Structures are given as C-alpha cells and as structure tokens.
Amino acid sequence: xxxxxxxxxxxxxxxxxxxxxxxxxxxxxxxxxxxxxxxxxxxxxxxxxxxxxxxxxxxxxxxxxxxxxxxxxxxxxxxxxxxxxxxxxxxxxxxxxxxxxxxxxxxxxxxxxxxxxxxxxxxxxxxxxxxxxxxxxxxxxxxxxxxxxxxxxxxxxxxxxxxxxxxxxxxxxxxxxxxxxxxxxxxxxxxxxxxxxxxxxxxxxxxxxxxxxxxxxxxxxxxxxxxxxxxxxxxxxxxxxxxxxxxxxxxxxxxxxxxxxxxxxxxxxxxxxxxxxxxxxxxxxxxxxxxxxxxxxxxxxxxxxxxxxxxxxxxxxxxxxxxxxxxxxxxxxxxxxxxxxxxxxxxxxxxxxxxxxxxxxxxxxxxxxxxxxxxxxxxxxxxxxxxxxxxxxxxxxxxxxxxxxxxxxxxxxxxxxxxxxxxxxxxxxxxxxxxxxxxxxxxxxxxxxxxxxxxxxxxxxxxxxxxxxxxxxxxxxxxxxxxxxxxxxxxxxxxxxxxxxxxxxxxxxxxxxxxxxxxxxxxxxxxxxxxxxxxxxxxxxxxxxxxxxxxxxxxxxxxxxxxxxxxxxxxxxxxxxxxxxxxxxxxxxxxxxxxxxxxxxxxxxxxxxxxxxxxxxxxxxxxxxxxxxxxxxxxxxxxxxxxxxxxxxxxxxxxxxxxxxxxxxxxxxxxxxxxxxxxxxxxxxxx
Amino acid sequence: xxxxxxxxxxxxxxxxxxxxxxxxxxxxxxxxxxxxxxxxxxxxxxxxxxxxxxxxxxxxxxxxxxxxxxxxxxxxxxxxxxxxxxxxxxxxxxxxxxxxxxxxxxxxxxxxxxxxxxxxxxxxxxxxxxxxxxxxxxxxxxxxxxxxxxxxxxxxxxxxxxxxxxxxxxxxxxxxxxxx
Numbered sequence: 088x089x090x091x092x093x094x095x096x097x098x099x100x101x102x103x104x105x106x107x108x109x110x111x112x113x114x115x116x117x118x119x120x121x122x123x124x125x126x127x128x129x130x131x132x133x134x135x136x137x138x139x140x141x142x143x144x145x146x147x148x149x150x151x152x153x154x155x156x157x158x159x160x161x162x163x164x165x166x167x168x169x170x171x172x173x174x175x176x177x178x179x180x181x182x183x184x185x186x187x188x189x190x191x192x193x194x195x196x197x198x199x200x201x202x203x204x205x206x207x208x209x210x211x212x213x214x215x216x217x218x219x220x221x222x223x224x225x226x227x228x229x230x231x232x233x234x235x236x237x238x239x240x241x242x243x244x245x246x247x248x249x250x251x252x253x254x255x256x257x258x259x260x261x262x263x264x265x266x267x268x269x270x271x272x273x274x275x276x277x278x279x280x281x282x283x284x285x286x287x288x289x290x291x292x293x294x295x296x297x298x299x300x301x302x303x304x305x306x307x308x309x310x311x312x313x314x315x316x317x318x319x320x321x322x323x324x325x326x327x328x329x330x331x332x333x334x335x336x337x338x339x340x341x342x343x344x345x346x347x348x349x350x351x352x353x354x355x356x357x358x359x360x361x362x363x364x365x366x367x368x369x370x371x372x373x374x375x376x377x378x379x380x381x382x383x384x385x386x387x388x389x390x391x392x393x394x395x396x397x398x399x400x401x402x403x404x405x406x407x408x409x410x411x412x413x414x415x416x417x418x419x420x421x422x423x424x425x426x427x428x429x430x431x432x433x434x435x436x437x438x439x440x441x442x443x444x445x446x447x448x449x450x451x452x453x454x455x456x457x458x459x460x461x462x463x464x465x466x467x468x469x470x471x472x473x474x475x476x477x478x479x480x481x482x483x484x485x486x487x488x489x490x491x492x493x494x495x496x497x498x499x500x501x502x503x504x505x506x507x508x509x510x511x512x513x514x515x516x517x518x519x520x521x522x523x524x525x526x527x528x529x530x531x532x533x534x535x536x537x538x539x540x541x542x543x544x545x546x547x548x549x550x551x552x553x554x555x556x557x558x559x560x561x562x563x564x565x566x567x568x569x570x571x572x573x574x575x576x577x578x579x580x581x582x583x584x585x586x587x588x589x590x591x592x593x594x595x596x597x598x599x600x601x602x603x604x605x606x607x608x609x610x611x612x613x614x615x616x617x618x619x620x621x622x623x624x625x626x627x628x629x630x631x632x633x634x635x636x637x638x639x640x641x642x643x644x645x646x647x648x649x650x651x652x653x654x655x656x657x658x659x660x661x662x663x664x665x666x667x668x669x670x671x672x673x674x675x676x677x678x679x680x681x682x683x684x685x686x687x688x689x690x691x692x693x694x695x696x697x698x699x700x701x702x703x704x705x706x707x708x709x710x711x712x713x714x715x716x717x718x719x720x721x722x723x724x725x726x727x728x729x730x731x732x733x734x735x736x737x738x739x740x741x742x743x744x745x746x747x748x749x750x751x752x753x754x755x756x757x758x759x760x761x762x763x764x765x766x767x768x769x770x771x772x773x774x
Numbered sequence: 775x776x777x778x779x780x781x782x783x784x785x786x787x788x789x790x791x792x793x794x795x796x797x798x799x800x801x802x803x804x805x806x807x808x809x810x811x812x813x814x815x816x817x818x819x820x821x822x823x824x825x826x827x828x829x830x831x832x833x834x835x836x837x838x839x840x841x842x843x844x845x846x847x848x849x850x851x852x853x854x855x856x857x858x859x860x861x862x863x864x865x866x867x868x869x870x871x872x873x874x875x876x877x878x879x880x881x882x883x884x885x886x887x888x889x890x891x892x893x894x895x896x897x898x899x900x901x902x903x904x905x906x907x908x909x910x911x912x913x914x915x916x917x918x919x920x921x922x923x924x925x926x927x928x929x930x931x932x933x934x935x936x937x938x939x940x941x942x943x944x945x946x947x948x949x950x951x952x953x954x
Contacts, residue, residue, distance in 0.1 A: 191953035192860055192867055192924040198954065207951040213863050213920035217913055220872045 097163040112154035112165055113141055123167050124176060124205055127242035128155040129291050131346035131355060132251055135243050139179045140205065143167045151175055177209045185216045186265075187223065188237035189294070195303040196295030198311045202240060223268060228278035231300055231364040232289050236268045239296035245269060245288035252346065252357050254499035257282045269296075283487065284360040285495070290343050301367035302340045309335045319725040321362035322421070322633045322706050324490045325716030326470060328358055332707070332727045339707070339727060342366055353474045359491030366707065370665035374689050374702040375731045386694070391701075391735060391743075398659070398699050399747030401681040402438050405657040411439030415658035418643055420445045420632025422663040422737075423711025423724070424764035425757060427634070427641050429741045430661045437750030441654060444643055446667060447631040450595060451644035453603035454628055457610040458773035465773070468590055468619070468627040469717040473500060478586035480579075482609055483512035483532050484594025489629045490716060493592070507582045511535050512596050523579040525572060529596040533605035536597070540612045542580040547615070589616050591626040598628060627717055633664075633706075637714030640771040641764065657681035660693075663706055668692050685740065703737055704730035712761055714768050721765050778828035778939055781813035782858075783848060785834030785841040786868045786908055789815065791859035792833055794925035798932055805932060808939060827852035829938055832917075835861045835868045836909045840902035849915040854938055857911045858931065860924040860953060867924075868908040876906050919944055923952040 093108040099121055106115040111134065116123050127138035136156035143154045144166040151172060154165075166172070183189070183202065191197040223236035241260070246269060249258040257280055261270035271280035289297045302308050314333045321328045321342075329352075333340045344358035377394030378386045389397075405413050416434025418427055427445075434440040458465055473479065473496040486493035494516050500506050501520055509523035510516075512532050527535055583589055591613050597605050613626035630636060638644070657680045662668065665688045676682055677696045684690050685701045708730040713722050730736065735743075738757050745752060754760035784792060792815060796802065812825055822844050824830075830852030836842055849855055860866040871879045885893040911917050921934045921944075930950045937944035 188869075188873070190860075190864060190866065190869060193870065194954075203953060206953065207948050210945065210948060210951065212922055212946055212951060213857070213912055213917070214910070215912075218865065218869070218872075218910075220869070220907060222873045 095159055095161040095163075097159050097161075097165060099165040100167055106159055109158055112143060112145070112152075112157050112159055112163075115159050116154065116165075116167060121167055123154055124208060125155060126201060126205060126240070126293055127244060129244050129248070129346075131348050132244060132247040132291065135247065138183075138240070138242055140176055142172060142175055144169065144172060173209060177211055180205055180209055180211055181214045181216055183240045184211070185214055185218050187219070187221065187239065194238060194295040195298050195305070196238070197305070200295060201293035219265075221265065226271075226277050228276040229282075229284065229300070231284055231360065232277065232286060233298050233300060234269075234277060235296055235298070237296075238294050239269060240294055241267055241269065242293060243269075244291040244293065245297060248287045248291045248346075252355050252495075253283065253285050253287050254495050254502055255281070255283055255285070256502070258288060283491065283494070284364070285357060285491065286360065286363040287344070287346070287357055289363075290346065290358075299341055299364075299367075301364065302338065307338070308340045314340060317725055317727045319707070319727050320713065320722040321358065321366075322423070322711070322713045322722075322724055323361040323365065324359075324492075324633050325630060325636060325713070326354070326490055326492050327713060327715050327720065327722035328352075328354065328362055328492065329356065330358065330362060334727060337728060339367060350474075353471055353496055354492045357492060357495060359495075361491060370688055371691075372689070373687060373731050373734075374700060375733050377702065378689065378700045380694075380698050384695070386689075386700075389699075394699055394701055395740070395743050396747055398683040398701065399744055401657060401683070401698070402659065403748060405680060406438060409654075409656050410441075412441030412654045413656035414438050414440035415442040415655050416440050416444075416661070417658065418443075418445050418638065418661040419663045419667040420447050420630070420635040420638045420643075421667060421706065422634060422638070422661060423706065423709070423713060424634065424637045424641065424721075424768060425711055425760045426661065426663070426737045426741075427638050427643055428764040428767065429737065429752070429754070429760060430659075431641055431643055432752045433741055433745050433748070433750065434659060436752070437745050437748045440658065442652075442658075445632070445635070445638040447635050448639070448644040450598040450628075450631060450635070451639045453598050453600065453606035454639070455644065455773060456603045457607045460607065460610055460614070464622065465618070466621060466623045466719075467717050468623055468625055469715075469719050470496070470627060471717075472588075472590055472619070472623075473497060474504075476500065476588050476590035477506050478583055478589040479506065479508045480583065480589065480591045481508070481510050481512070481516070482536060482591060482593045483529060483596025484592045484629045485513040485516045486592065486594075486629055487516040489594065489631060493629070497592075507579075507586075509579045509582070513594065522582070523575050525576070529600075532597055533600065533602070533608070536605050536608045536612065538576070539580065539583075540608050540615070542577065543584060543612060543615055546580055546584045583616075586616070588619070589613075589625055592629055593626060594629045595631055630716060632667075634713045636716060636718040637712075637764075637768055640714065640718060640768040655679060659683045660685065660690075660697075661703075662686040662688075662690065663703075685737075701740060702731075702734045703740060704734055708734075709736055710757070710761075712765055718768070718771075721768070777808060777810045779812050779825060780809045780829045780831065781811075781824055781827050781848065781852070782815070782831040782833065783813065783822075783844055784815040785832060785845070785862070785911075786837030787834030787859060787861040787866065789833065790925040791862075791923075791931070794923075794928050795858075795931045797928040799928075801928075801932060805935060822847055824848060824851040829854050829856060829935070831856045831858055831935075832862050832911050833858040835865045836905065836911060836914045837868055838902040838904050842905065842914060845911060845915050854918045854943075855911075855915065856919040856921060856934065856938070857917045858921050859926055860922050861908075862911045862917075863920045863922040864953070865908050865910045872907040876904055880904065921946065924954050926952070 094105050095108045097104050123141045126140040127135045134156045136153040141154045142151035145152045146164050226234040246258045250256045257271050314335045317332045321330050329345045331343045345356040347356045376388045379389040418430045434443045507522040510521045511525040514526045593609050682697045683699045684697045685703050687705045707727040710726050711724050830848040857863045880895045884895045934944040
C-alpha cells in the first residue's frame, strides 16, 4: 500500500529524503536512521507531544517544534541537532530531574531507565536549577507493582497504554499544576481500583515511577548490560502471547510483551498479570532430587536411578496383580504437547493403564459431544475473531481468570466499537458496562441457555414482528429472572438475532457441568447463526489450562468415569505448573497402593498420599510446543532458563521410565516427538 | 612555578569518591607526583586555612553549617572547584532526608534507632548544626567541573583531574556519565 501513497521531499540535517506524506518528522527520521531523542513517545501508543525532548528546528523557525506530532510537508527543512536544540532538550530534562525525586542511586530502576539514559546522552552532568523537594505519595498496595509518584515525569505513556492497549481506562491525570499526578479511578489505590493488574503501564513507564515488585533489588537483578533477552511465548493460557524474557544469573528478571501499534495481533502484544508476573513468583523451593516417602511418613531424598526404578517397579507390580485397569495416568494441561504425548504413550501403551487423562479432561466431555452435532467436522472459533464480532455472549465464562487478554479484547470491543456484550453467570470479569447482565448461579445457566435458544428460535419464526415479551409457552424457562431482567433478556435475544457476527464464549461453569446438554444448547445457539467461513462455529471454549487444547486433542481427555476411579490402585501424575493442584483434581487420590508424582515443586497437598516424587523442569526451562486456545495454531516456546542443576528433563525421565517398564516408543528425538505431537493435534477430528 | 596546589574536602557523603580515587593504584603515584596536595580528609586540619589553590575538590553535599562555611572558603581560595560524585553534584543519597523535617530526622537518628537506649540529640557549640536540607554544592557556591557518579570510577576521576591539570575544562563523554 505504501508504494501507492503520495511521497514528499524534505531535507533533514542537509540530507534530501523522500518520505511518505502524512508521517511525522520523527517517523521520517527513524526510517532514515537519524536519531532524535524521545521520552513521552512510544511506538505502540498514540502521539502525545508532551515532553519536548524530540524538538527540532523546522524551516529556521525561532520556535522549536515537537517532531513526534508534526507531519512532514513538501519542501520542509528540518535540523535535528544543533547547539540551540540540545540546550533546549537539556533544559527540559533538567526541569524534569529537578521537579521530583530522580536520584538514581536510590531508585530500583537505575540502569534500566530512559530518563537516565537521556541525561547521559545529552551530557547532563549537573542541574543548573534547584530541586523542588516536593513530596508525592507512593502506592504499594498491589502485589505486583509499585507506583512512586515521586519518580513520575507525567509523560502519560501509562495513561495512554491503559486506555489504548489494555482498554481499561483506569489511569488518568489527577490534580493540576505542580500537584498533577497519574491516578487510578477517582483517587483510588491500586488495590481498591478497577485495575486488572496487566502491567502494561509498568512496561511503558520510562522511569522508576511504576516498578515491578519482583527482582527489584540491584543485588538480584545485576547490571542491565549483563542481561540476556530471550524471545519466547507465554504458555500460561493458550493465547501464546510473544514475550521477551530478560534473564540474568539463572533468573528471569522481567517478562515483557511485544507491544506494537499494528494490529497483526488484536491484543497488540499486551501481556496479562499471569504472563508478566506469575512466572516471576517463587512458588517455594524447587525440587532437585527425587524424594521417597518412608514407612513412617517422612520424606527422604533418593537417587534418580533408585527412584525411577521404584516407580517402574510399583506400576508393574500393580499391573501384574490387578491388571492395567487398576492404573491411571493424569497429566496437567499446562504441559507441552511433547510431554503430554510422551506421558500418554508411556501410561497407555507402556503400562496399559485403564485411564489416561488430563486434569481438565472432564470439560472436554461436553465439548467433544457437541462437536459431533453437525455431522461434519466443525472448527472452534478463534479468539482473534473478537475484534470483528458484533455481539459477544459470555456464558459462565470468566476470561479474566482463564485468558485475561480476552477480557481486554471484549472490553475494548465495548468501548471502542460499542458492540453489545451479554454476560451470564460470572460477573467478575467485566466492569458494569456490558449491555446485558444475568448474574445467575452456575446451576441456573443451563436453564438460561435453553431459554435463550428457545427465544431465538421463536424470534426467527416471526422475524418480521419484534417480540417484546417472552411468549407464554416459554415463560417458565425465563421464570428465574427478575422482572426487569426479563425485558433485558428479550433485548439480548433481539441483539443476538440481529447480529451478523456473534461470538459465544463458553467457560468452565458450563463445560464443567455434569450434563453436557447445556453446552450442546450453546453450540446449537451458535449454529442458529450459521457457520463462519471455513466451517467455523461462532463459539469458543475458554479452557482451564494453558495447553488444554493440545491435551484434549492428544486424547488426554476424560473418557473414564467414577466407575473407573473405583478400580484405581496406582498411578502417575505429571504436573507442569505449581498451581496445577489448586483445582482439587487430586482430592480423591488418598487411598492408593502407589502414587508417583513428576513435578517441578514438591506437591505439598499430596505429601500424605504420594509415594515417590520426581523433579522436572518448568515450562520455561525446556523447548516445547503448545496448542493455542482455539486449536488453530502451534506455538514453540524457547528454553528461557536452564533447569536447576541435577534435574533431568522430561524426555530423559520418561524415557528411563519407559525402559524400566519395558516399553519402546516410536520417537527418536525430542524434535521427532515434537513433529509427531503437532501432527497428531492438527489431524484431530471429532470422533 | 611549583606544582599545582590541590585540596580535597569531604562533606556529607560516604567517602566513596575518595576511595574510588585511591583505587587508581599505581596511577595515583604519577598523578600525585604532578601536584602538591595541601589538604585532604587524611590531613584532618580543623582550621581549613587553605593556601591559594589551583584545584579545590569537594566530595559530598552541603549538609551542615560547617560544610557551608568551608565550601565558601574553598571557593574563595581555589581557581577551579570540582564537585566529586553524586552527593556533591546532586545531593545524592543524603537528600533522602530532604523530604522529612529536620527535627524528625534527628530524632529518628539519635533517639528512635532500634539499637539506641536513652538516646539524646547531640547539641554542642563545637558541633555544626544540620541544615534544613542537604544541597548540591552548586546551589551554594559556583562549581566549575561536575563529575557525577556514585562513586565516579577511578578512571573518570583521573580523566577529569588530569584534564584540569593540563589546562582544559573536562566535559565528560557520555559513556563516563553515571548517576549510580
């Protein structure tokens, strides 16, 4: 497209440049490798023109112009650096330093600070003005971030990022004049505010005004020049957001999103509280040596050889005595596809275990049944369709908990495009500007979905006349709703009927129900609006784990039942994430002859019932492929950190176990395994 | 003409800049052989009767009345006044107290410290009273050369001093500038 755009000729620092019309002087300079210092400008955000750091001389005018907001014009003559310009920039910089507390030696951001860098660049070796020594508040209420207004230069990057990227509009400028500061909501603290804690403000902050609470001490984070940047993907929720992890001394110092102004990814490179902060949380002491529980209940370290031999021996002996049905394998949906496939084959083929599943497999039961409804294979909607949707329905879904970035996209859809959004069930995920809200209890959701479907069908029959009230025969289905809610319900039905690209997001509250009929109703509701091109259903499932889609498509879904559970005598758990056991999945594993656990951390909740615990690397400590939430894409994560010394990787551990059990799988290398896992997932079809 | 006369003083600071200068090791010998060091924290003269100096060097912020007075004296007697380190240039870590009233600072330091029993705030005619706020040297007297850094590295200190001795006013290149 750009080639077709009109171009203009300008002169910059005595160089003739031909640049597209309409771009700013700063952009023209950057395209031609001419450096202009900036501070309030951020490439992913709208232009602000507030800090005056990027001033240049245009056509010899006595007044300097901010190059980040001034568009180029035919014949323009620009000077980016001369004595007057540098003096102006340095003076502005001195004012910024003098205004608040910018003493680098007691700032956690020193060394990683754009204000400081600019001072060096502009040779500011002292201040010619006196410091104000005004005192501003500090907000330490958030678990993840600190706001120190004393270090703020009011560049407004955080305010713009909060609105434009996160779609949250929590941050804004408060007060006036010298008391001006960036505040949350109406003078709320971070904790009390409606902030979602995504940390985009932290990433764009050029100073130490918003700082990370993790790895802030210089003794921990070391010198920025010693950091290594590792490009990877975040495997936390299935959106596979690209990340840059800054690593120093076997530790991730910070994780950043790849913020960008272009809309290639609708989230524009944002990260959420999970991807940015949770990976930095220390979840207790890492397990580096296998542990075995003694007869008296105490845990003792054991060698790898012994521990692995013990696991294999116990599994084999149970199989000998009670048969394969007495064995089970449970893997977490946060593992990589490779780990899942290797574990699946070891348990299903190697041990002939009666049950091999994932922690969230029961959610798949409903989902898989519904996929068969149409007779032909359906494709689940992609989360990237949210920005095109003209009606969004969240059914028992809390994207803030499962896929936080999706709550951003839905929010932005409401605020920027004004589309109607309907919530049923969980209300936590959305501020109150969703058009329709039905805070019904989870168990009422099936009824609500049923009623919705019925009304949509009825409305379809008499599409010409708008129905204002629920028809008599279906009154019962909507009976659970209050009087005002009934009107709202009918409006929601009408909005859905009139939409052309509706999207239904279904969450755990629906897929987790015992009966699959509610989910099927939701799918039928989506089908009533026809399929999107490519047999794409207008519905997506917000899955509980980062790689649930991969686990489900590798067959690690629930196909047993409570009956199978009664047969269980022994089994193996494979955990990927310290939070894997939070769902209570292992609650009924108390009375087994043998329970082995492969986990990065010691599983405290299983300390009373597990027999052997084998260490494993965390997700970021090995390469791996993950399947996106919608199942459309495969993402490959990089090895960001080395695993703790002595910890064998999953390939080695599971291979040794297979050997001991006497099973030979068909994978030659990890790469081969990776290829086959991805192929299996891609060729997956509803049964 | 004899060797250029130099004096260094240590105000409100940790002496890290002087330590950093001593870190020059053998280069220190070659620099000191070119100057006459008249005053330094080691000489510990209490009268501050400076002779006419070529270079006066201050480490530390102006934190009490003595600093204030000595800074003026030194300025009067030297041709070129150098501010060494972040404390002298910006006030440095001492300025943490500038956001707190003086009385509270003294009480916290002498009375409320966790390890203190029956603490009293020392008041004596020979003790210089604390100023309300710590100030960078250039807020009190004119400074000719600023060498920020906490501390400035030995190389930066040597670079600036040698430049002065060679008759140039040093402008620190960007890579030598450091505020931490």
